[in-house]
Amino acid sequence: MSGLLARVGYGALFVVVVPALLVALGGVPVPFPTPRLPGVGWALTVTGAAIMVFGLGTLMVRGRGLPMNAFPPERLVTTGVFGLVPHPIYTGFCLATGGLALALGSPGGLWVSTPTAVLGCLALAVGHERLSLLERFGELPRPVLALRRNPPGWQALLAATERLANSWSSVRLGPVRIMNHVVWSGLAGGVGAAGAVLAAGARYAAPVALLMVAGAVGAMVMGQLLVGSSQRLSRPFGYFGSLAAIAVLGGAWVLASPQDAVLLAAFALVAPWTQAVGRLRCLVQGCCHGAPAASGIVVTNPHSRACAHAGLSGVTIHPTQLYSILGNLVLGSVLLAAWLAHAPLTLVMGGYLVGAGTVRFIEEAYRGEPLTRIVAGLRIYQWFAVAMFVVGALVMLVPSAPAPAPDLAAWPAAAALGVLFFVVCGAAMSVDLPDSRAPLSRLSG
Incomplete structure (x- = not known):
């Protein structure tokens, strides 16, 4: 029972608390120019949501577990959307957040909520999940759309x-x-x-x-x-x-x-x-x-x-x-x-x-x-x-x-x-x- 409660609580953190915080941050006044681009914004939102949903489904079916880094799935998933996009759940979520801000012309959404979401996802992916995956599964294959590991001048x-x-x-x-x-x-x-x-x-x-x-x-x-x-x-x-x-x-x-x-x-x-x-x-x-x-x-x-x-x-x-x-x-x-x-x-x-x-x-x-x-x-x-x-x-x-x-x-x-x-x-x-x-x-x- 305690394990189930822990999973429900951890899931609620990302499904309820984090989205609510990002919505609140969207109301922060910022002095930067913000375009309203409904076509581009909704396209990014739909694309991001689709990547995230496919990522969630693939991880649950092929990984045999829930999409939670604190309670990771049993298997490493490298096929489907995971073979194309690095961290598709995080990538899709960030695309959808930024797309929604552009669609609504929200200054706080574009300049505060979206960067906060990106930084949070980056911290989890690079500062925790990558090392956890390396420890459990060894060297990880690189998705097709991943950035170069060693940029010029590195x-x-x-x-x-x-x-x-x-x-x-x-x-x-x-x-x-x-x-x-x-x-x-x-x-x-x-x-x-x-x-x-x-x-x-x-x-x-x-x-x-x-x-x-x-x-x-x-x-x-x-x-x-x-x-x-x-x-x-x-x-x-x-x-x-x-x-x-x-x-x-x-x-x-x-x-x-x-x-x-x-x-x-x-x-x-x-x-x-x-x-x-x-x-x-x-x-x-x-x-x-x-x-x-x-x-x-x-x-x-x-x-x-x-x-x-x-x-x-x-x-x-x-x-x-x-x-x-x-x-x-x-x-x-x-x-x-x-x-x-x-x-x-x-x-x-x-x-x-x-x-x-x-x-x-x-x-x-x-x-x-x-x-x-x-x-x-x-x-x-x-x-x-x-x-x-x-x-x-x-x-x-x-x-x-x-x-x-x-x-x-x-x-x-x-x-x-x-x-x-x-x-x-x-x-x-x-x-x-x-x-x-x-x-x-x-x-x-």
């Missing part, structure tokens, strides 16, 4: 990533060690602080500084809670700790002063750019590294955490930091376009959480840190990413003022804060005391 990008991943070096100033990734950790903090001031305005320089400090402290606390200390690494950092600290402190500020919502939105705007730069530091340091892979990068620098802590020296691993960088560059560009178009502030905030949650869910599936906990079949950070996605979708539903134009006159305050947090974040994440056994003294082997 091998050159991998080669550059591998060089950076093997570039760790340091200089000593007495007991102090300065690692060469200080430029990336410093730039991440500097870009974040300066960008937030330019977006929110000069009068928010002090609150931005406060939230930057809170984020750094939160990241350190989360690192201790989920990774802990060892002789080789006593100062780990956790992204979700930074996110939680900024969200709680900034959220309290905004609740007390709703007109200051621009402060949190500014952090959402700059966060993808900060994380993309910061992931370059991760590559050099070797944190957030990938699991063994058939194709990827090889790290041999003994100071990299991939080698010193995970024992993956000389092993081909997923370039998970690169996955994160690419995802965040796309997300950052979308959010910047929304900001410049004066989209609602909550659309920027929620859009960041939905997009970053998707990127992190997928990235985390291919990471290989041995200390990461597994909870109910997923890595713990994937559950955090799911929470980000859900909260982000709900935040987008909250009405808010439009994003203001960037305050270019705030550049002196932005530059000063950028320099300050270049130093602060560079010291926190790239300077340590390697001979010390004191708490928080070591960053690397």
Whole structure:
């Protein structure tokens, strides 16, 4: 009975809750032009619905099970519509969602509901189901209409990533060690602080500084809670700790002063750019590294955490930091376009959480840190990413003022804060005391 209830509840999530949420998101006001194309829209809707229905039927008959990734069918299905279209149920659903938005001329449907549906499907397909299928059935055949596995330039990008991943070096100033990734950790903090001031305005320089400090402290606390200390690494950092600290402190500020919502939105705007730069530091340091892979990068620098802590020296691993960088560059560009178009502030905030949650869910599936906990079949950070996605979708539903134009006159305050947090974040994440056994003294082997 409990198994049946679990299946009914899981099915209701996708049949009732998700469609209701997407309908609600269709009402979000967006400033982008939206064509009304009834002919094209209904054609896409019908085509998508047909692909989805054929996919559902084929999976139930030939796969001998229900179309639920939590309760997967017994057999791998590669024929029929599955041989033509990758993930036909998800593909059909996304086509139908976008088609309906075009047919009705719905701005929220086209620019909010459809991307949310696509990102959710992408996270499930790439960040969970693909690995589950590989584990159960081995190598999977590629559908006829699947995208190329290695796009042009991918091998050159991998080669550059591998060089950076093997570039760790340091200089000593007495007991102090300065690692060469200080430029990336410093730039991440500097870009974040300066960008937030330019977006929110000069009068928010002090609150931005406060939230930057809170984020750094939160990241350190989360690192201790989920990774802990060892002789080789006593100062780990956790992204979700930074996110939680900024969200709680900034959220309290905004609740007390709703007109200051621009402060949190500014952090959402700059966060993808900060994380993309910061992931370059991760590559050099070797944190957030990938699991063994058939194709990827090889790290041999003994100071990299991939080698010193995970024992993956000389092993081909997923370039998970690169996955994160690419995802965040796309997300950052979308959010910047929304900001410049004066989209609602909550659309920027929620859009960041939905997009970053998707990127992190997928990235985390291919990471290989041995200390990461597994909870109910997923890595713990994937559950955090799911929470980000859900909260982000709900935040987008909250009405808010439009994003203001960037305050270019705030550049002196932005530059000063950028320099300050270049130093602060560079010291926190790239300077340590390697001979010390004191708490928080070591960053690397």
